[in-house]
Amino acid sequence: MKTLINKLTRLSLVWQVTIVFSLIMIIPAIVITTSYFEIVRDNLLEEANKKVQENLKKLDSNINSNISDMNSALNQLVFSQEFQYYLNPENNLSTHEKNYYVYSVQNELLNIRYVYTNQFNRLVIYSSNNQIDEYFDWSYHMERLYDRDYYSEIMQSSSEHIYGNVRVYDRSLGNLVNYEELENKEELVLPIYQKILDIRTKQCIGIIEVDMTMSKLADSSKLIDQDSEVKYLIFDRNQKLVFTSDDKSKGEFATIKFPQESGVSDIKIGDADYLIAYYKDDITGLTSAAVMDKKKILASTSGVATLLLLIAILSIVFIILFTNVAARVFFRKLKEIDRMITHIEAGQFDVRIKVGGFNEISRISESFNHMAERLQGLLVSMVQKEKAQKEAEIHALQAQINPHFLYNTLENMRMQCEIDDYYVVADKLENLGDLLRYSLHWESPKVKISEELNNIEQYIEIMRMRFNKRLTHQIECPESLKNIMIPKLILQPLVENCFTHGFKDSLPPWKIFVNVSIVENKLSITVEDNGVGIGNERLEEIYKCIAENKTIYNKNKSKNSIGILNVSQRLKMICPAGSGMYIESEQNVGTKIILTIIIESGVQNGGEEDVQNIGGR
Template sequence: MWRWNDRMLKTKMFISFSIVALVIVGITCGIFYYKNTSDIKSQTFSLSKIIAKQFSEMLDLYMQNIEELTLSISIDPAIQSNLFDFYKASNPIEKETIGYRLNPILFNFSYPKSYVQSISIYTLDGHLYHYTKYVKPEPVVTLSSEQLHNYAEVLGSKPFILVPAPEEQKRGDNPETVVSFIRKITKIPTQTIMGFVDIKINLNAFKMVLTNTEEKENDSTMHVLIVNDEGEVVFENGSRLMGNSQARFDTTIFSKPLPEGELRWNDKIYLYTFEKSSYTGWSTIILIPKDVIILKQKRIQDIVIIIGLISMLLIATVSYILSHQITLPLSNMARKMSRVEIGDLSQRMDYVGANEIGKLSRMYNHMLDSISRLIREVYELKLAEKNAQLSALHAQINPHFLYNTLNIMKSISRLRGIEEVAEISESLAGLFQYSMKNLHRPVALAEEIEHINNYIKIQQHRFGSRLELQCDISGAVLQASILKLTIQPLIENAVNHGLRKVKTGGSIRIQAVCHESVLTIKVTDNGAGMNEAQRIQIDNTLDSSSSLHQFQDIHHGIGLLNIHQRVQLFYGKPYGLQVSSKSGVGTTVTLIIPFSRVQPVKGEIAQ
């Protein structure tokens, strides 16, 4: 995986886009190919069904015309009279003479029908009267007595019989497909059988119907078959299978639930549909060679592959250009940042635009401006710090001079018996001595309490008996580590603001307890207190650590926020100050810090 992460962003974008595009294009092309090939098959079956139905209906119409013709022949009075004369005649010459009388009658029936090839009338004893339209007729195959007997039995329950001719008729180079339409002739009005009429129909006339259909198919690939229930092929367009007993068709397809599917015919795979006629009992079968469908699928496949390749090429080109446009400014920024790394802060991005790269470029330029400004400020701050240290060295004599002066005042006051001035001078000197030590270093809580006692001694000379300090702190807690000057400002706030207007009985109480490594120090006064609005304002300011000016209108001054910020900077956010107060009752300020014992600093000399 590290090799992939080490590749350039442009390369990863190009490879990722190409793989995603390949998957999408592949799936899309696959769906398109499957859908189109499926549609081709569906359209082929739909068209074949329509053709099969139309052809079957056309065949039924032809056969209905033939049935009407045979009915007209069977009830014609002239034919009835001649057949009656035939059965009365005993002389063969008389029987032949009847044939001459029937010839013009049969001519009149067949002449208007172009698809009628010949009309034959059989007597019950097998005598034949035959009329044909051909000038040079072919030898006529007569029906045997057994065949006539079988026909009589079948025609007892059916109006007609359709029988494929045993052989095709040939006229020149054109084979003619012929089928026999046989009907019985009954005597009127007794309905006794007098004979049979056999009309031979030339099915080549059906090919004219298929002409328009074949024009719609490529290379005339559609085959139309007419098959009877025994599987004999009665008709096939463009073939010579009619009447061939070996040309049997597989009739199992007629029992399948759907009239469509695939089959093998003459060693070739076809898609088929069929329509069975309830009138003739024949089935019209439409065959489409499967290789034609496969050829169409191959064309679609080639088109899909070409479209897929073109799409992949376009997507690859676009992804490369897009990734190049994205990574070019990033590469430029990387080069500039390498220059910044060695200290050249003058490198700026010139990219303009409202997109992400433009925003990143502006942020990069602003970052360099901020770094330059901060470096300049830090440099100036260092200079100011050095100057301040020099000034502090010069000014250090002043606190020491004041501290020494206070000690002189204490000595003179004691020598002259002015004890109050000596005590005030001693307490004030202790305050200065405590304040001049390292402010950033934690001290023991006992030291902070001693500093508070010095402050209270001075204030008691001011307030007298109005002010009292109580400390409730155990000996172990007195060794706790605490930041210097974190409790004394709380006492000062209580004196200056809480107890300022108290005439007598003013009290300040300091409590310190340790629980679960947390030191809690409470400073409580019984002064004026604060109303709820003032207390909420202090809490909000402490929580948001806002600027100091927000405390200017609050009577507790800026000391609380100063202490709160110092504690959080030193110990962390969970620690700091909490204020509770009630107007007219007093105020309690709670300081919460982690408990630890103060560690003495080696080599430090007390001042």
């Protein structure tokens, strides 16, 4: 999060405002779009909830209607026949009575078949009176039921009218409508039994059975034609699936368990989600259910989601573009102010902003123009003051050099006069006069390299009075570099240090080497001696004093050394930025001081025109 905020703060103000305000406007848009999608989804689920309940009612209506027909057929048959008499084994029936019974029942069965065309799979009568012959279509002896699993179910019930549990159709018995397809597969049927009881003993002397297949009982084909999205299920009293309108889903829905008598709920089967409405009939024990696949229910929402996503994307793009354009318009004047501030930072204080209007930005623009005018005035004043101060500092530094080296020179000459001939002193005094004239001539703080090197030659000749042949020197400078301008008396303090510090505690011969060269557009002047050198600790102390612009203290002489510090200060003041002084030294080997002066562009090799283009700010 912190990294993201850092990246955001690096963007321009226009894009920061664009992103912030876009987020503020996009979030409500996303919330509204999501809410609308949820409303559409909830409405679809609510409609599906109603639809699945309505289809469940239609399925229950079909089941109840068909069960009612089964009961009506039973009641019609029982009402029209004297089963208590004919089925009682204690009654001896004449041939006429038996024929009449058979004829009467068959006629009634034909009427039932006519009234309830192709509705019942079987209507049979089981009789305890073996005087009545068995007829394959409808009449059987009670012994036929003894080995049937459902016989105990019938006999253990205290009711005369029994709704049996769903079972496989018994093909060993006949059927009322002679369905051929029932001969080739195990069809599940719902049986309804009517016990015929002896009037006196109340013992069961016969049973009338009506069977109806589950497909006929549900009559789901009509429902599916009306709404193919709904699947219909029927479970028996043991919650075993006994019917499904879609045979492919039979194994899938077989594991459903119902925690209540009725209700509507969501169920998950495998990876699929379903909406199911169910109802259990307390009389028959059957649980009917209507199921809808939630994926199909919400299929239409994919189009809505795509449309909403497209609208959301277009809205986001529009919001970003609109916000960006608006921000650019609003901050156009601020951008101009920012551009002008960049010019101010670059040193262009003459820039001004065109002022228009009376808003806050316009007042800032006016303030900026006033500030630029004041800065320009202050800058001119500061430049003038700095120039005057720098000139004063340079003259002060130059003033330090003159008496310092003159004192040392005269001291050397005094010592030599005590031990040498008079005529030698005369020559050296001539050299001293040249040195004085050179040091006192300060029309400019800069001179040609050739003049500075000539001054070094004069100084070394004077010092030779003391060191004689023990001192040798060498000065190298190409002719093309002799006209380059450098600060005046920049080398003399360095050569003087060779005598006062380098040769003091070392044995002759003593050597001084001065070299001038050009390295990568930089003028390099090297002053090197073979004296005692400088220790690392002392060298670090000298560098620290130069960096902090402090006087270098000489512990051996109990006084300050100003030569090196003076050279470093004048290099920084007079020469271009990047110029500097570097010291390399090794004890008992010698010291090398390198002056590096930046050469400004436009300098040619040789010629008087070079004098005006080198070594100054």
